[in-house]
Amino acid sequence: MKMLYLLSFSIFLFSCGNGNTQNTTQNHTKLDPVEVPLQNNKARAYFASGCFWCVEAVYESVKGVDEAISGYSGGHTTNPTYESSNTGRTGHAEAVEVIYDPQVVDFETLVRVYFGSQNPTQANGQGSDMGSQYRSIIFYQNEEQKNIIEKVKSEIAKNYKQPIAAEIVPFQKFWKAEDYHQNYERMHPENPYIQNVSIPRLNKFKKKFPELLKEH
Template sequence: MRMNLSRFMAALAGLLLGVALAATAAEPMTKAQATATAVFAGGCFWCMVHPFDELPGVVSVTSGYTGGQKVNPTYQEVSAGDTGHVEAVQIVFDPKQIGYEKLLEVFWRNVDPLDKGGQFCDRGSTYQSAIFYQHEEQKRLAEQSKAAVEKKLGKTVVTAIRPAATFYAAEDYHQDYYKKNPLRYKYYRYGCGRDQRLEELWGRKV
């Protein structure tokens, strides 16, 4: 009887340990499933952070580089135009609070989708607009929204829709630039003619 009780207690301890380990392993997966990622390129990444940053359901917005072949590129390397990367923002969001469709809507409203040479005063391939989809559903929604924008504007939209590539966060001084350097940011944005062109394309914000 003592032998059976000992075996029973050992088996019970093993079972409880297995349950505890399973719960621990499942916790990161649950957190990962709670958020999703979107990546958009819309010219200068400084100017693409603010439109998404304060949306309910957006967890974080990171400035960075993607789409090219250079591993761990620097700002200077990307700016030189030899890496294949574009300036972009990576948005982590809670799909239960905000949908990808809404993010697409905000994206289009903050770019010039007719400009294939860059965005506003920033010229060259580094500043071309693009949507980097994470999976087929994002691709479908991106293509659907692009068709709607073409219909609305009555012109060919040149914004690329591309599969997601490795995203490299930009240097710290680029992150949240509009918060860290509000006066410089506003001067740059105005001097670049960004808001003037956006109003011309989409109308005045209400």
């Protein structure tokens, strides 16, 4: 009983969310993608792969990425919040908006970063973060991006016995998360989740792709 309690406590302590989850996702098959225009010669891409604290830190370490913003996407409600999305009932996943210079880093490289910085076979979660709000999604804005995602996904699949879990979904809208979530890893290095989950995930990515990292 004591071991069971300790295990349950550890899962709660090292979890990004509150653990109250239901699997409610949206049928995207009939939706046309929304394309986000360049702003100040910078493009935007959208990814979901577990806790956005982790994903934000990974992308902000990549050359050519100006910023990664934590938020919510892929659901069926408006103005989602951290509390509502964590129930799993809104259909939204924790996602990041990656603002990047396409002259320095291209979309395909960002997709490879996506697959290379997670367990791509885990469905509805990453590690102890489990539920539809932590599911893996790559959002495409046009057919060219969709083809790139499918090509890379097919290549990655050859390295695994289990199927790749990532959904390929037409982008519709990104909702920025609350201010306290932004740059969370950088602002809260003492947080147990950051120390035991986010930083190891970031370091594992850095070791795997040193050629993609910013100099500093």
